[in-house]
Amino acid sequence: MVTTNSYSSMQMRFDEANMKLYDVIGIGFGPANLALAIALQEQGKLTDKVCFIEKQPNFLWHGGMLLDDTTMQISYLKDLVTQRNPTSHFSFTNFLHHQNRLDSYINLKTFYPSRLEFNSYLSWAASHFNDFCHYAEEVTDIIPIIEQNGVEFLAITTRNSEGHEQTRHAKNIILSPGGNAKIPDVFNDVFQHKNVWHSSQYLMNKDKIKPGEKVAVIGAGQSAAEIFVDVQNIPHQPQVDLVFRAGAMKPADSSPFVNEIFDPRYTDLMYQNTPEQRSAFLTEFRNTNYAVVDEPLLNDIYGRLYTQKLKNETRFSIKNNTHIDAATLSGDKICLTLRYGQHNSQFEKYDHMILATGYHYSSRPPLLESVTQWLENDIARDYQLRTVETFKPKIFTQGINEATHGISDSLLSILAIRSAEIANALELS
Template sequence: MTGTSLRQYPHYGLLGVGFGPSHLSLAAVCDSTRASSVRARLHCLEARPAFSWHPDMLLDGTRMQIAFLKDLVSPQDPTSPFSFTNYLVGKGRLEQFLNLGTLHPTRREYADYFGWAADRLAHHVSYGHLVEGVRPVTGADGGVTHLEVDYRDITGDKHTIAADHVSLAPGGRPVVPAGVERDALDSGVTFHSSTFLPSIDRFHQRGHDLPHRFLVVGAGQSAAEVFRYLAREFPYADITLAHRGFALVPANSSPLANEIFDPASVDLFHAADATRRHTILTELRTTNYAAVDDEDIRAIAELLYDQRVRGEDRLRLCRFTELAACRADGPTALVTLRAPSSGQALTSRFDAVVLATGYDFREAGDLLTGLEPLLLRAPDGTLRIRRDYSVETTANCRPRIFLHGAAEHSHGLSSTLLSVLAHRSARILDSVFGPPPRSGRPQTTSPLRRPRRSRRVSSTPIQRRADAATTQEYGCDFRRILPWGSTGPSEAGMGVCTVAPAATTTPHSHADHEHFYVVRGTGLLHLDGESTAIGPGDAFVVDSHRRHHFENTSAEEELEMVSVWSMGPFGAAR
């Protein structure tokens, strides 16, 4: 475990790893419902050079499986500027979209919506930053005070950033069946559906009218969409869809079954015991896994029937079939398909094999390795996860570690889906920063009634608190008011520091003496291992080189203090 950090790194209240829909929603909900002092404390690191969402599976005509009102933010703030409705207004397409009479946009349009929102929330993300690990930092009492995150920038240089809490959303890992050999993937003749469009492009280059042989493995929505695409784009190709069941199963999208994705159902699931959770997952599996929209099933059935009318046999569905082996053989793939019930196997050659075999979201990969001694697990080895999506940790660990996508065992089927993005984001923000104002939006001064300011009667310069920039210093929001225009160390000065609800600042020391006056809120001053309660009207001095930090003991109110520092003490409490 990492000891007390002697270096000062950039420090955030909540640091997100990854910037896909989960953290895009976190940023949207934060900017829509939280004050500016909170918004400045959220940041994300993304390995990709720019935002993108499944760009290689944006097939023409494919639609979202959730209603557009379950967007990044609307369930928490319908008036947000980051809603899908506002996106349509901005694009000049609202009326035309409504005329379609659908709740489900195309996947291409929804990806464009995500990109549109990402552009407007770019201040919350640093692209080209590949996170390599997260490690704990301990204080003088041996407890974990905060976390440090190591990452490499786009040039390969290594850096570190600190955070009070982290949120991990690295996305799912494509599942590759055990029988697929490495050379089949490396040669490009076998590929996961997540890279479908660029991988299939070479066959477009060779010619649409050639008798290509394609194999699609899977029984879910992606498998059906890929099968339909290949049948349409390559009219002379031989296309096989292999799946383990008797037939493609229709997705259970009935209103009552879909209540499993409501926040109240997540509450119910999380409160259930392990046996009950397993029963619910099994019963409602077809709302999400190995299931296909009715429209696509009907379209495939019509394709198969039409070819019988034509006397053709180029499209086929192989039921009760699994992929047993797959290896590269020159420019083709040599594949063995097996019927598990009978054990019969058949080896065939294909020009390309598409693995529509889903994703693994079970854990956040190697990102948790450095934190493993702090994590609590159930007897079956799964992580114990709180309702707010944070992993349960040992008692001496103050930071919270939030997981997106890896909580199906504790939060149900919605864990890996877009259905509860906004609700999950609000839960996490409430846990870290406390609930927002009751209105649900940041409190601002009405433009119709501006506060009156006293008229200047002398030439004395006045530095307004509202004009001072807010920065992150030692784990709190800090407005440096004096000296004029200063953003770095100075021999004397004054500022206002604000500690978020339930937050703890970073332990530190410095050469100057620091004098504090508590304006509002309650908390603890931790000074050289001793703790003292502080509240409004209290004043105290922290002498030079004494290690100290603050803890806000309120879950709802900020702790605000005026800080005056100088190289010599000008008053100490007796």
């Protein structure tokens, strides 16, 4: 007898005769699952019983932030494969060779390609797996299929942009959803307004900024700094304020000894620590990745402000040491109550506000709600969620395990190695 659980509104049945049972379904097709597809292919495990599901209509790496003149914050040698297999077809170097740009790239003398070029590289790699990826489908539910002895499979439900729903069944899933926009509570009343965007939506909305308008960029990290510069470069020269709580924008520490924490071997060191040690470690190295800016960009911004002083202009300004006490709407204007120090408040009106306030990475995303009762509160070193014995499917997660596997987890640094570790752990029929 096959039964269904009560968590889903859909009545779900696994009909072996008619339904294909996938060995692996990867949820999300960003760099993490793309690296996994390559690792599976290189291990001979990429069969027609493997597929990936991606909600975007095609491969795109942080499309809202693919700004001109921005570069990678990581060496191209930390691409999808090189640290595991430098001879792989999918290396960044081989991509350049295929594009007839290798010689020119060498002349650039840099380890740090532009983000536009890295997106091209990732898209080129992804194009090899078009037959394995279902684009334009969002996974909306993961439902356990229960038989006498427990949960046997998972039913993965998706919805496309026309509202059409589809279900596929899998023995194993690899959940790699990336992060969600983090919106501080103070912006709750204004966030839905058409002139307020998270940084992840910046390029889709930038054209709305009209001549003479005033823009607030909120945040003190890399995205905030990049958008602050990009708005300044808009030819019709809008006004722009960069607003943040910290005393100053600070540089990202990318010095060599510190950079070792992104080496794949650090995953073991992090994982074997106690929860307290892990947390202390993350705090110690926060300034490699959070609320910090690459030093060349800091110098560029400082130079721009200096030139502005020389010209006696006031088109852009930095409001540091500034708390936002309230954000309200007045017609289409966004009104911010800004506080400097304890009592010194000021009211500012803006035409647009961009929240470069970061991302939230949940190690237990809402998609896992229907299976929560079978999950232990733990994840194995090989990224598999521990479950009770009566739960047969394997659930791996990537990109959301910073607390247990280290700062690299949400980044690109360990893609080549982590993907092979997960591919190794998958015992496929």
